[in-house]
Amino acid sequence: MKKYTVGIPDEEFIRGKVPMTKEEIRILTLAKARIEREDMVADIGAGTGSISCEAALQATDGKVFAIERKPEGIELIKVNAEKFGIENLHIIQAEAPEGMEQLPQLDRAIIGGSGSHLEPILDQLDELLKPEGRIILNCITVQTLMQCLNYMRTKENYSYETIQVQVNHWEQVGPYDMAKAANPIFIVTCVKNK
Amino acid sequence: MKKYTVGIPDEEFIRGKVPMTKEEIRILTLAKARIEREDMVADIGAGTGSISCEAALQATDGKVFAIERKPEGIELIKVNAEKFGIENLHIIQAEAPEGMEQLPQLDRAIIGGSGSHLEPILDQLDELLKPEGRIILNCITVQTLMQCLNYMRTKENYSYETIQVQVNHWEQVGPYDMAKAANPIFIVTCVKNK
Amino acid sequence: MKKYTVGIPDEEFIRGKVPMTKEEIRILTLAKARIEREDMVADIGAGTGSISCEAALQATDGKVFAIERKPEGIELIKVNAEKFGIENLHIIQAEAPEGMEQLPQLDRAIIGGSGSHLEPILDQLDELLKPEGRIILNCITVQTLMQCLNYMRTKENYSYETIQVQVNHWEQVGPYDMAKAANPIFIVTCVKNK
Amino acid sequence: MKKYTVGIPDEEFIRGKVPMTKEEIRILTLAKARIEREDMVADIGAGTGSISCEAALQATDGKVFAIERKPEGIELIKVNAEKFGIENLHIIQAEAPEGMEQLPQLDRAIIGGSGSHLEPILDQLDELLKPEGRIILNCITVQTLMQCLNYMRTKENYSYETIQVQVNHWEQVGPYDMAKAANPIFIVTCVKNK
Numbered sequence: 001m002k003k004y005t006v007g008i009p010d011e012e013f014i015r016g017k018v019p020m021t022k023e024e025i026r027i028l029t030l031a032k033a034r035i036e037r038e039d040m041v042a043d044i045g046a047g048t049g050s051i052s053c054e055a056a057l058q059a060t061d062g063k064v065f066a067i068e069r070k071p072e073g074i075e076l077i078k079v080n081a082e083k084f085g086i087e088n089l090h091i092i093q094a095e096a097p098e099g100m101e102q103l104p105q106l107d108r109a110i111i112g113g114s115g116s117h118l119e120p121i122l123d124q125l126d127e128l129l130k131p132e133g134r135i136i137l138n139c140i141t142v143q144t145l146m147q148c149l150n151y152m153r154t155k156e157n158y159s160y161e162t163i164q165v166q167v168n169h170w171e172q173v174g175p176y177d178m179a180k181a182a183n184p185i186f187i188v189t190c191v192k193n194k
Numbered sequence: 195m196k197k198y199t200v201g202i203p204d205e206e207f208i209r210g211k212v213p214m215t216k217e218e219i220r221i222l223t224l225a226k227a228r229i230e231r232e233d234m235v236a237d238i239g240a241g242t243g244s245i246s247c248e249a250a251l252q253a254t255d256g257k258v259f260a261i262e263r264k265p266e267g268i269e270l271i272k273v274n275a276e277k278f279g280i281e282n283l284h285i286i287q288a289e290a291p292e293g294m295e296q297l298p299q300l301d302r303a304i305i306g307g308s309g310s311h312l313e314p315i316l317d318q319l320d321e322l323l324k325p326e327g328r329i330i331l332n333c334i335t336v337q338t339l340m341q342c343l344n345y346m347r348t349k350e351n352y353s354y355e356t357i358q359v360q361v362n363h364w365e366q367v368g369p370y371d372m373a374k375a376a377n378p379i380f381i382v383t384c385v386k387n388k
Numbered sequence: 389m390k391k392y393t394v395g396i397p398d399e400e401f402i403r404g405k406v407p408m409t410k411e412e413i414r415i416l417t418l419a420k421a422r423i424e425r426e427d428m429v430a431d432i433g434a435g436t437g438s439i440s441c442e443a444a445l446q447a448t449d450g451k452v453f454a455i456e457r458k459p460e461g462i463e464l465i466k467v468n469a470e471k472f473g474i475e476n477l478h479i480i481q482a483e484a485p486e487g488m489e490q491l492p493q494l495d496r497a498i499i500g501g502s503g504s505h506l507e508p509i510l511d512q513l514d515e516l517l518k519p520e521g522r523i524i525l526n527c528i529t530v531q532t533l534m535q536c537l538n539y540m541r542t543k544e545n546y547s548y549e550t551i552q553v554q555v556n557h558w559e560q561v562g563p564y565d566m567a568k569a570a571n572p573i574f575i576v577t578c579v580k581n582k
Numbered sequence: 583m584k585k586y587t588v589g590i591p592d593e594e595f596i597r598g599k600v601p602m603t604k605e606e607i608r609i610l611t612l613a614k615a616r617i618e619r620e621d622m623v624a625d626i627g628a629g630t631g632s633i634s635c636e637a638a639l640q641a642t643d644g645k646v647f648a649i650e651r652k653p654e655g656i657e658l659i660k661v662n663a664e665k666f667g668i669e670n671l672h673i674i675q676a677e678a679p680e681g682m683e684q685l686p687q688l689d690r691a692i693i694g695g696s697g698s699h700l701e702p703i704l705d706q707l708d709e710l711l712k713p714e715g716r717i718i719l720n721c722i723t724v725q726t727l728m729q730c731l732n733y734m735r736t737k738e739n740y741s742y743e744t745i746q747v748q749v750n751h752w753e754q755v756g757p758y759d760m761a762k763a764a765n766p767i768f769i770v771t772c773v774k775n776k
Contacts, residue, residue, distance in 0.1 A: 415610060
């Protein structure tokens, strides 16, 4: 298998019918996470495991913990980890914040899905996250975004950055290139102080 | 210095007053390039060298050739390469397609600026690019986009993908988070057949 | 002066240094308001009065009440109303919800600026708004958007629609057309039940 | 039927399965057209007639000519015109530039669809368009946009403005508001000199 240094394309993941973070959003999420080789990383709401797998390939001397509640998701994470020859990925089948008691102290946490439990998840992460640690939240709803911003604004020991990304794919239709919009996503990057 | 596995943040580059590809666009451009360790890469219209430097850190067993016409750009590329301890980056001061005769056979080419010489640059790249090689074009004008699409549509041995990316930064202003738009960019990924 | 049937271009308004809702957003806001000829309309946070003036030209047999706190704004509203020969526009200098006790029963309300008093303004509007009346909120912050959505979600007698609009202007620079982004705006349309 | 002063909502048009310009784009297109009461207007590629109908309601003392090639389109235009009680709308079943010989001197032309005949259509319009007349082009492909810009750049007696509009609808899903993207559209406004 090819070893890309940055970014695995969508088509290399096995995904079934589980929704998957799109390539462009996944790579931006990982870039904002700034994972280093020895990092301990949590991926909460791991879905197909596409982010967990890429994170694990980056944190080669660290570990990634994927938390996912759905059995189909768990199966896909396993299959994808195997496909990419990943051995530093630990899978926890649970609906976060449940299962988070199994996590070690963390350098990075990525939240792809919080199932309406964002605040208790952030509370738990706050206990686990090391100084200068990072939490990256992907969200598609105003409510989840607002909860995250509200949370971070009340914490004096965090700073955050919010971007909203919209990608239009220009598809080739006969002699034309036509825009096909993808839904915009918010990516919030929360950094814990030293 | 920290070694990020994916994506160097904007603030770590020295940039002077030369315009620099923004973090999010740089990381997406590099992801689309899918650089492998031994790759020979050209960065045409290298500007501050931010893309050249990140590419060089990825192609650790390959080489990156940065072509830039402006003396300030050349100076910044040198300074940035030194800052990141890069030794596999070769700088060519020229206005492409001039200077391209110094390039070896290429695995990847990134075009950040073509100074209205896009077609002759693509002609030269077509001669240099290996099978399965990739050309990534960043463009902000309809004309450059159209020239690239027209070129690729006439070549039977290329396929291409076009995305348009728009990033809004939500800035913190007192108790509010307000959107600050960045200009949209087209990223065209051209792949040469086997 | 020309009488446009839909939409007055930006350059026809006198604006000084007061920020003005851009043409495209103003016309969409007015379209969502669906003003009818006899309507009683409030424009809260009227700024330069560009929306008030267009609304007044539509509600020819009704009235528009512009509430604005800043003296420069009040001056511009007067000047613009005069320029367009408008006689059905009443100006109230106050920081809403102050001044709203002067309002009659309303068919339409447009909120361009709420100065962090959105909830009491909505409470007042709720008392004034006739059945099938409409409130249109323009907002640029997540917090104002969220306050509006929260408010409307707790009221059983309202339905709402939210759009986010982003306009890129493609400027002509020599032989090129280059994108210049404008900040995205949320437009929330709230409709009171019969 | 209600008489809106600006903008007819999508749901009031009968549309069958013919694609229809969305409300937000239709209203912006009409605003850029700046139709006056006595205007002679052509709507080329009229589709369901939604733009033709709104234009006809604005140009109350003028006329609108809708050119459409598809029989289903023609049928819908008739039905919609009848629904809105419109009597100043003339329908021409033809694939433009065919049928354009039936057009009078024009104040405004709106091009919703050009079926790859944009240049001959623009040539014809150039002959028909009065000084200070306006042509508004909606387009979703890079090629159509580029053809229009190229055409206008070669004509000394036109100026043009290009905007790209993207609208995200935030849908209510249980307790959440989630973004649903619509494809971006280019709107080119071409103005003939005096």
